[in-house]
Amino acid sequence: MKVAGKNFLIGHTALELREWATGSGEAAFRGGQIAGWIYRNNVIAPEEMKNLPGALRxxxxxxxHAPGTAVADETRSGDGTRKLLLRLADGETVEMVLIPGGDDRLTFCLSTQVGCPVRCRFCASGRDGLIRNLAAGEILEEYLLGIHAAGNRRPDNLVFMGIGEGLLNFDELAAALEALTDPERFGMSPRRITVSTSGYLPGMRRFAELGREYNLAISLHASDDATRARLIPDPLRYPVEEILAEADHYLERAGRMVTLEYTLLRGINDRPSDAERLARLARLHHAKINLIAYNETGGGEFSRPPRNVIENFEKIIADAGAHVTLRVERGGESAAACGQLRRMHREGKEKEK
Ligand code: SF4
Known part of the structure; x- marks a missing residue:
C-alpha cells in the first residue's frame, strides 16, 4: 500500500530488493546489501548505507519512504514506559509505546490504524472513528523507530494493542507480521507476538487460517451481550457466544490459548456475578483472563472501580479455577493511555488555529 505516492523500503525481501536493483541498472548483489542494512543492522536511511554508491542511495x-515516519514527540512515565507520537508521511499521527518489564524485558505496543472504526465508548482512540489504515511498511517503521529509541535494541515481545482494530486492516497487518517473523527478515518468534481484537469475527477467522502461533487477545470487557452493548456500539460488535466459539477455533488451528482482556469499569462490569460468569466462560473455552484496571483519562462517563472491588473480582475468578492476571495500566500520569497523546496534540493544534 502506497502512502503519499510512495512505497516503503522496509518489509521488502532480499529477493525483491535484488530484482529492484537489477531493474534500476544496478548489480543484483546491491539488493542483498540493502537487505543486510535493514534486517541485520536496523538501518533504513539510505544515507547511512555506507557501502552503497551515492547514486544508488x-x-x-x-x-x-526510507523512512516515511518520524518521532514527533515523546512522553515518559515514572515506571520507564515511553510513549512515542509518530508523524506519518501524510501528516497523520499514531502512537507506539515501549514498555519495560521484569528481567530487563522490553515490549513494544504498536498501532495498526489511524483512529479506529470500532469506537469503544471508553477509548480515546475510537472517538473520531477511522481516518485510515496503516500500510505494512508503516507498521514496520513503528517497530524500527521503537528499536532506535531503545538504543538499537530489539524488543522481547510485540503487542498490537495500540490504536486501531488490526484485524480490520488484515492484509497490511498480515504482511507486517510476515516480515517480522520471516527468518530472513526480522526473524521474531510468532509466540512473542500478540494481536488484539475487539472480537471482529471475520478477521478472527482469517487470522486463524494463517495457521501461525501468534497469540490472540480478545477485548471482551463484558461477559454478556447487554453489558457489552453499553461499551461497544453497533455495527462492529459481535455476540459474546460467537466470539468465544471463534476463540475455540483459534485454539484448535493455532494451538495457542486465547487471552480475554477485560477492562474493569466501575458500576458497569465489576459485579461479583460478572466475575463468576467470566470465570465460567474462560474455563469452558480454555482461555486466560487479563484484567485491566481502567486508566481514567479525565472526564468521560467511566471510572476505575475501588481497589477492594478490583481485588475481589480477581479473587472470585482465581477461586473458580480460571487463569487470571491483573494489569494496572502503566504510565497513566504521562498520557500513556491508548490514543491520549495523539488526541492531546490534535487538540493543541486546534487551539492554535
Ligand atoms: S479499544 Fe481498541 S478497538 Fe476499541 S476503539 Fe479503542 S482502539 Fe478501537
Missing amino acids: TKLAETF
Whole structure:
C-alpha cells in the first residue's frame, strides 16, 4: 500500500530488493546489501548505507519512504514506559509505546490504524472513528523507530494493542507480521507476538487460517451481550457466544490459548456475578483472563472501580479455577493511555488555529 505516492523500503525481501536493483541498472548483489542494512543492522536511511554508491542511495531515497515516519514527540512515565507520537508521511499521527518489564524485558505496543472504526465508548482512540489504515511498511517503521529509541535494541515481545482494530486492516497487518517473523527478515518468534481484537469475527477467522502461533487477545470487557452493548456500539460488535466459539477455533488451528482482556469499569462490569460468569466462560473455552484496571483519562462517563472491588473480582475468578492476571495500566500520569497523546496534540493544534 502506497502512502503519499510512495512505497516503503522496509518489509521488502532480499529477493525483491535484488530484482529492484537489477531493474534500476544496478548489480543484483546491491539488493542483498540493502537487505543486510535493514534486517541485520536496523538501518533504513539510505544515507547511512555506507557501502552503497551515492547514486544508488539517492535513487533509493527518491523511490521509497526510507523512512516515511518520524518521532514527533515523546512522553515518559515514572515506571520507564515511553510513549512515542509518530508523524506519518501524510501528516497523520499514531502512537507506539515501549514498555519495560521484569528481567530487563522490553515490549513494544504498536498501532495498526489511524483512529479506529470500532469506537469503544471508553477509548480515546475510537472517538473520531477511522481516518485510515496503516500500510505494512508503516507498521514496520513503528517497530524500527521503537528499536532506535531503545538504543538499537530489539524488543522481547510485540503487542498490537495500540490504536486501531488490526484485524480490520488484515492484509497490511498480515504482511507486517510476515516480515517480522520471516527468518530472513526480522526473524521474531510468532509466540512473542500478540494481536488484539475487539472480537471482529471475520478477521478472527482469517487470522486463524494463517495457521501461525501468534497469540490472540480478545477485548471482551463484558461477559454478556447487554453489558457489552453499553461499551461497544453497533455495527462492529459481535455476540459474546460467537466470539468465544471463534476463540475455540483459534485454539484448535493455532494451538495457542486465547487471552480475554477485560477492562474493569466501575458500576458497569465489576459485579461479583460478572466475575463468576467470566470465570465460567474462560474455563469452558480454555482461555486466560487479563484484567485491566481502567486508566481514567479525565472526564468521560467511566471510572476505575475501588481497589477492594478490583481485588475481589480477581479473587472470585482465581477461586473458580480460571487463569487470571491483573494489569494496572502503566504510565497513566504521562498520557500513556491508548490514543491520549495523539488526541492531546490534535487538540493543541486546534487551539492554535
Ligand atoms: S479499544 Fe481498541 S478497538 Fe476499541 S476503539 Fe479503542 S482502539 Fe478501537
